[in-house]
Amino acid sequence: xxxxxxxxxxxxxxxxLLAIDFKEIWRYRDLLLLFVRRDIISAYxxxxxxxxxxxxxxxxxxxxxxxxxxxxxSISTGGAPPFLFNLAGITMWSYFSQCLxxxxxxxxxxxxxxxxxxxxxxxxxMSQAISALFKLSIQLFIFxxxxxxxxxxxxxxxxxxxxxxxxxxxxxxxxxxxGTGMLISSLTTKYRDFRILIGFATTLxxxxxxxxxxxxxxxxxxxLSEYTWLIELNPIAILIEAFRYMTxxxxxxxxxxxxxxxxxxxxxxxxxxxxxxxxxxxxxxxx
Numbered sequence: 284x285x286x287x288x289x290x291x292x293x294x295x296x297x298x299x300l301l302a303i304d305f306k307e308i309w310r311y312r313d314l315l316l317l318f319v320r321r322d323i324i325s326a327y328x329x330x331x332x333x334x335x336x337x338x339x340x341x342x343x344x345x346x347x348x349x350x351x352x353x354x355x356x357s358i359s360t361g362g363a364p365p366f367l368f369n370l371a372g373i374t375m376w377s378y379f380s381q382c383l384x385x386x387x388x389x390x391x392x393x394x395x396x397x398x399x400x401x402x403x404x405x406x407x408x409m410s411q412a413i414s415a416l417f418k419l420s421i422q423l424f425i426f427x428x429x430x431x432x433x434x435x436x437x438x439x440x441x442x443x444x445x446x447x448x449x450x451x452x453x454x455x456x457x458x459x460x461x462g463t464g465m466l467i468s469s470l471t472t473k474y475r476d477f478r479i480l481i482g483f484a485t486t487l488x489x490x491x492x493x494x495x496x497x498x499x500x501x502x503x504x505x506x507l508s509e510y511t512w513l514i515e516l517n518p519i520a521i522l523i524e525a526f527r528y529m530t531x532x533x534x535x536x537x538x539x540x541x542x543x544x545x546x547x548x549x550x551x552x553x554x555x556x557x558x559x560x561x562x563x564x565x566x567x568x569x570x
Contacts, residue, residue, distance in 0.1 A: 307403050314402055318410035322385070323417050337421045341377065345370045348495040358496045363440055363531040364433045370426050371530055372494040375523045378419045378453070379460045380485055385411040386464025387481050390472045390562065404559070408465055412457045419453075430530070445536055446529045455541075455548050456522055462552030469555075469562035493520040497527075498535055518544040 308315070345366055352358045353365035360368035386408040390397070393407055434440060471477040491514055493501075498520065501511050514520050521544050527534035 308406060308409075311402050311406055315406050315410055315413075318406065319414045322410055322414035337418050338425060341370060341373050341422050341425060344373050348373070352495045358500055360497065361531075361533040362438075363527070363533045364438055367426070367429055367433055367440070368497075368527065368531065368533065369495055370429060371527045372523050374419070374422045374426055375456065375526050376489060376492060376494045376519070377422060378415055379456050379519050379522075380489070381415040381418060382412045382457055382460025383464045383467075384481065384485060385415070386461055387467035387471065388478070389465070389468040389559075391468075391478065405556070408461055408468070408559075411464070412461050415457075426530075440531050443529050443532050443536075445525075448541075449526070449529060452522055452525055452529075452541075455545055456519070458552045459518060459522075459544075459548040462548065462555035465555035465559040466551070469558040472562055488517075488519075491520065492517055493523055497533065498524055515540070518547050 348369040349366045352369070353360065389404075389407050389411075397404065430440070467477055467481055471481075493514060498511070498514055501514055521535070521537075521540045524534035525536050525541060528536035
C-alpha cells in the first residue's frame, strides 16, 4: 500500500466511553433499519394471531384494570372514563417497559453476532426503541378510537394545550428506558441473576408508577399518603401522569417535575452508555 493511502475506517477498542459517533451510526443506517424490521417481524412470528396481539394485550389489560381497580377497589379517575384512564397509563407504560426489557437483553441475545461482526453496538438497543414505536403507534390508534367513542357518548373530555409536548415526553420515556436497559444489559453479562430479576422488578415497578391509579389517590389515602414521595420520585409515574393530563386533563403536569425527569433520564442514559461501552469491549470473555 502506498504511503499516502489511508484507511477508511479504524476499529479500535480504545475509544471514549461516552462517545456516540453519529456519523458512524448514519453509515450503518441500513443495518439499523434491518434490525428494526427483524424486531417487529420476530415479535409474534409463528403465532396464530400475529400482530393482533398488539391489540389484544392493551385491551384485555385495560378491561382487567378497570374491573379490579375501579369497579372493585373504587379508585376514582376524576371526570375521565375509567377504561380510557387505564388505557392511557398502559400505553405509556408499555412503551417504557418494552424499551427496558428488550434493551436489557442486548448482549445476551446478540452475543454470537457481536463476536463475529463489527458494527456500532449502540445500534442494537436503538433498534429496540425504534421498533417499539410500531407497537406504540397501534396502541395510540386504539386509544384514539376509544377516545372518540367516549366523546361521542357525551363524556366531558378534551385534549389539553400541553399536547404539543407529547413528542418530547415520548423522547424522555425512550431515553429513560434505553439508559436503564443498557445498564442492566451490561450487568447481566457478569451477573446472570439480573436476567431473572428484571421481569419481577418490572412488574413491581408498574405498581409504583401510577399506571392504574392517579397520584392524587395516594395523596388522599390515609394509609398510603406517607409513601407519596416514593411515587413522585419515580420519573415514569410523572411522565404517565403528564400524558393523562395532556389527553384527559386528569393528573399532574408540573414543569418542575418534568425538568427533574428530563435531567434524571439523561443522567441514567449517559451512565448506561458508559457502562455499555465499557462492557462491549470484553463482554465475550464473560458472557
